[in-house]
Amino acid sequence: xxxxxxxxxxxxxxxxxxxxxxxxxxxxxxxxxxxxxxxxxxxxxxxxxxxxxxxxxxxxxxxxxxxxxxxxxxxxxxxxxxxxxxxxxxxxxxxxxxxxxxxxxxxxxxxxxxxxxxxxxxxxxxxxxxxxxxxxxxxxxxxxxxxxxxxxxxxxxxxxxxxxxxxxxxxxxxxxxxxxxxxxxxxxxxxxxxxxxxxxxxxxxxxxxxxxxxxxxxxxxxxxxxxxxxxxxxxxxxxxxxxxxxxxxxxxxxxxxxxxxxxxxxxxxxxxxxxxxxxxxxxxxxxxxxxxxxxxxxxxxxxxxxxxxxxxxxxxxxxxxxxxxxxxxxxxxxxxxxxxxxxxxxxxxxxxxxxxxxxxxxxxxxxxxxxxxxxxxxxxxxxxxxxxxxxxxxxxxxxxxxxxxxxxxx
Numbered sequence: 001x002x003x004x005x006x007x008x009x010x011x012x013x014x015x016x017x018x019x020x021x022x023x024x025x026x027x028x029x030x031x032x033x034x035x036x037x038x039x040x041x042x043x044x045x046x047x048x049x050x051x052x053x054x055x056x057x058x059x060x061x062x063x064x065x066x067x068x069x070x071x072x073x074x075x076x077x078x079x080x081x082x083x084x085x086x087x088x089x090x091x092x093x094x095x096x097x098x099x100x101x102x103x104x105x106x107x108x109x110x111x112x113x114x115x116x117x118x119x120x121x122x123x124x125x126x127x128x129x130x131x132x133x134x135x136x137x138x139x140x141x142x143x144x145x146x147x148x149x150x151x152x153x154x155x156x157x158x159x160x161x162x163x164x165x166x167x168x169x170x171x172x173x174x175x176x177x178x179x180x181x182x183x184x185x186x187x188x189x190x191x192x193x194x195x196x197x198x199x200x201x202x203x204x205x206x207x208x209x210x211x212x213x214x215x216x217x218x219x220x221x222x223x224x225x226x227x228x229x230x231x232x233x234x235x236x237x238x239x240x241x242x243x244x245x246x247x248x249x250x251x252x253x254x255x256x257x258x259x260x261x262x263x264x265x266x267x268x269x270x271x272x273x274x275x276x277x278x279x280x281x282x283x284x285x286x287x288x289x290x291x292x293x294x295x296x297x298x299x300x301x302x303x304x305x306x307x308x309x310x311x312x313x314x315x316x317x318x319x320x321x322x323x324x325x326x327x328x329x330x331x332x333x334x335x336x337x338x339x340x341x342x343x344x345x346x347x348x349x350x351x352x353x354x355x356x357x358x359x360x361x362x363x364x365x366x367x368x369x370x371x372x373x374x375x376x377x378x379x380x381x382x383x384x385x386x387x388x389x390x391x392x393x394x395x396x397x398x399x400x401x402x403x404x405x406x407x408x409x410x
Contacts, residue, residue, distance in 0.1 A: 017040055017042050019046055020046045021048065022048045023038065025037060025038075025049060026051050028057070030057060031058045034053075034058050071117070074114040074116070074117040075104070075105075076101070077114065078115065078116075079101075089103075092104045093221050093224045093225050093228070094224075094228045095232070096228060098131075099228070101131060102131060181240075182199035182202075182401045182409070183241060184403055185404045188262075189262060190265055191244060191248070191403070192388075192403055192404075193265075193266050193267065193268040195244065195403040196401070196403075197268065198243065199401060200380075201216075201230075202240075203377075204349075204377060205230055207393060212348070212349075213227060215278075215347075218278065222250050222254075222274060222275050225246065225250055229242075229247065254274065255270075255274075259271070265385060272351045276349055278347065284343065284347070350374060376392060377391065377392055379392075386402075386404065388402040389401050
């Protein structure tokens, strides 16, 4: 009686060389399985194949799915080389595999082929456009065994009658009582500065999705990366903590001393400034008016920075001071003063940094503009070498967040 070596998986067979290898290939499904079974032979003369097998599995060429997989790997290999050499286009920012490949291919010519790809993997002309239009992930319908079983139930039995709801109980009321969750503090690599900024932006994205999405996608490379990670988290493709860690890696690469690992601290102001400052858009739009003749002059493009340090003067005066220094103040009957400046339009997000000022002295934090307005969404507090925050939602409810407490729940 001869017992073939069939009870062997691909991984378990590694390093299991046999002097006499008895195999049965008849029921193996793929060329990988053929290779696994035959590669354990010490020599061809001592290999015994018990019966016939399907030669097409090892001579018929690669399946289309496997061929496309190898093509993707060749593209990713070329992208990795370009990134290491500093030649990868800056528009390639997504951490999602399909999206990242599509972003890269948009920067290449239609005749692009990875330089070291085997000729058997060369693709037709339509393949590039197919990759660019390929979805970032496959979405499956949420059909469950419970749903299938429910569709087969017979109607009319007493146990299947719908349960009566109490008067006034609605889904909306349940949603309104839901408690937001945030990032859990990392006690190995101190993370409270990242936790507060990313958690607050995630809450903002949930409530003001269109506005925040537009800002994050257009501001800079790191903000676009944050948007991609937030979307993945909302689709349950990664954890919230992994989203934070991805942003932390990107910031650490920019400046390791400002954004260290380990039980070291970093400034929340640095995180917010690099993460949110727009590279090209938007701009402030301001108007100066002469105090004597009342002639007005509009200045359309004053560059935006997100972080503004607020002194005892207040937000209004400090912002006007910044705008005056960044724009060429026109002259008329007299020199214009800060009081003659009016804000017409500004960025969607502002961060006001109040440093070493007693809260009791800040009775009025107002920003007067003529055609746009901002609402106070987040207040961040610092004490004991730790950041916490309060978030104010659209219903004017206030949520307190501390990543060290309650696993990040508000």
